[in-house]
Every structure is written in structure tokens, then in C-alpha cells.
Amino acid sequence: MKRIILLLSLIVLVLSTVCHALPEPQAKVEEMVNSVLSVMRDSQMTLDQKKSQISGRVQQFLNIDSMSRRTLGQYWDGASVEQREHFARLFIKILEATYLNRIEDYSDGDVKYQKQRVKDDKAIIDTVIVANELEIPVQYLMIYTDGSLQVFDLVIEGVSLVRNYRSSYGEIIRRDGYDGLFALMEEKVRDMSEPASGSSVQ
Numbered sequence: 001m002k003r004i005i006l007l008l009s010l011i012v013l014v015l016s017t018v019c020h021a022l023p024e025p026q027a028k029v030e031e032m033v034n035s036v037l038s039v040m041r042d043s044q045m046t047l048d049q050k051k052s053q054i055s056g057r058v059q060q061f062l063n064i065d066s067m068s069r070r071t072l073g074q075y076w077d078g079a080s081v082e083q084r085e086h087f088a089r090l091f092i093k094i095l096e097a098t099y100l101n102r103i104e105d106y107s108d109g110d111v112k113y114q115k116q117r118v119k120d121d122k123a124i125i126d127t128v129i130v131a132n133e134l135e136i137p138v139q140y141l142m143i144y145t146d147g148s149l150q151v152f153d154l155v156i157e158g159v160s161l162v163r164n165y166r167s168s169y170g171e172i173i174r175r176d177g178y179d180g181l182f183a184l185m186e187e188k189v190r191d192m193s194e195p196a197s198g199s200s201v202q
Contacts, residue, residue, distance in 0.1 A: 025123035026116045028149050029140045032061040033111055033127075036100070040107040051100055058096050063143055063150035064088050067095070070152065070162045075173050083178050090185040095161065097192035099154065109134075123149060 035057055039050050068088040069076050079087065109131025117124045121144040129136040139155035153162040172181045 025118060025142050025149050026113055026125050028061065029125045029127065030113065032058065037107060054100060055096065058099060059092060061151055062092065063145060063152045064092050066143060066152040067162060071166045071169060073166050073170065075170060079178060086182060090182065090189060093189045094185065094192065098161065
């Protein structure tokens with residue numbers, strides 16, 4: 001009898017721990033999404049003002065080192081410390097602008113949180129953006145590091161941002177080296193930073 005009671009106690013303890021651990025990944029994603037949408041839905045600000053205010057907010061939820069490593073793939077080891085740091089600085093600006101542009105398109109819609117899967121130090125959060133009778137699936141891939149969960153990849157409409165960039169960046173490095181890649185990335189950052197037309201977004 002004592003063994004049965006002990007076993008049941010252990011099961012309850014394990015289930016209790018899992019139940020408390022599972023909501024954390026989704027809560028983290030909700031915090032990031034809500035912090036962005038609260039600004040994007042402010043009709044008193046222009047689009048450029050919104051992006052300026054949001055800039056940097058998203059970065060605290062991203063594992064920049066992991067995303068950079070995964071994106072450069074086999075070319076990460078061959079890069080110098082300076083090249084890695086330069087790449088990370090440019091890459092995070094591109095990712096942030098890409099994410100904001102997608103959120104901007106659907107900022108009047110709703111975000112539905114479908115399910116989360118947690119295994120060891122990783123988690124996948126499935127969401128759907130519903131706007132204008134369209135449903136856009138967005139997956140957040142997260143990893144637990146330095147005491148918190150951070151996003152290391154986004155899968156939008158079935159397309160992994162990291163995998164997509166890894167393919168194109170790898171081709172550029174093979175052809176033009178790191179200097180060629182950085183030149184193209186800097187041009188992309190400039191293009192994405194250009195002021196948007198119009199004074200406000202309703």
C-alpha cells in the first residue's frame with residue numbers, strides 16, 4: 001500500500017510539473033505578439049512611427065546566436081568572429097523587418113493559438129492569423145537557453161525563414177564570399193528601412 005501511495009504521489013508530482021511547464025512557451029509567444037499588435041493597432045501613429053517604436057522589442061524574444069548559426073549552417077565555422085557578429089547584426093534587422101511587415105498585413109485580424117509541443121529544451125507553438133477571410137499559419141520554434149524560452153525559427157505558411165535564408169545565403173557565399181553577402185544584406189536593410197508612403201494606417 002505504501003508503495004502504491006508513493007507511486008501515485010510521484011505521478012501527481014510529474015503531471016503537476018508538466019502542467020505548469022507547458023503554458024510557458026505559448027505565454028511567451030503571446031507576450032511577443034501582443035506587444036507588437038498593441039502598437040500596430042494604434043491609429044494615432046503613422047506606420048513609420050509604429051515600426052520605430054517596435055524596433056528592438058522583438059529582439060528580446062529571439063535567440064539571435066542560434067538563428068545565425070542555423071542560417072549560415074556549414075559556413076558558420078569558416079567565418080571569423082567579426083564576420084559572425086556582422087552577420088548577426090544585419091540578419092536580426094532583416095528578420096525583424098520581415099516579421100513586422102507580415103504582422104502589419106494582418107494587424108486587424110485575430111491570432112489563434114492552436115497547440116504547443118514541448119520536448120526537452122525545445123517547443124513548437126502553432127498559431128493562425130485570421131484576417132480578411134484568410135488564415136495564415138505561423139509556427140514559432142523555440143529553445144530554452146539562458147533561463148528563458150526564445151524563438152530560433154519562424155515557419156510562415158509552411159516556409160521556414162531560417163531554411164529559406166540558409167539556401168539563398170549559402171549560394172551567395174559560394175559565389176561572392178562573405179563580403180558579397182554583407183553588401184547584399186546591407187542593401188536589403190536600407191530598402192526595408194525606407195519610409196513607408198502615407199501618414200497613417202487605419
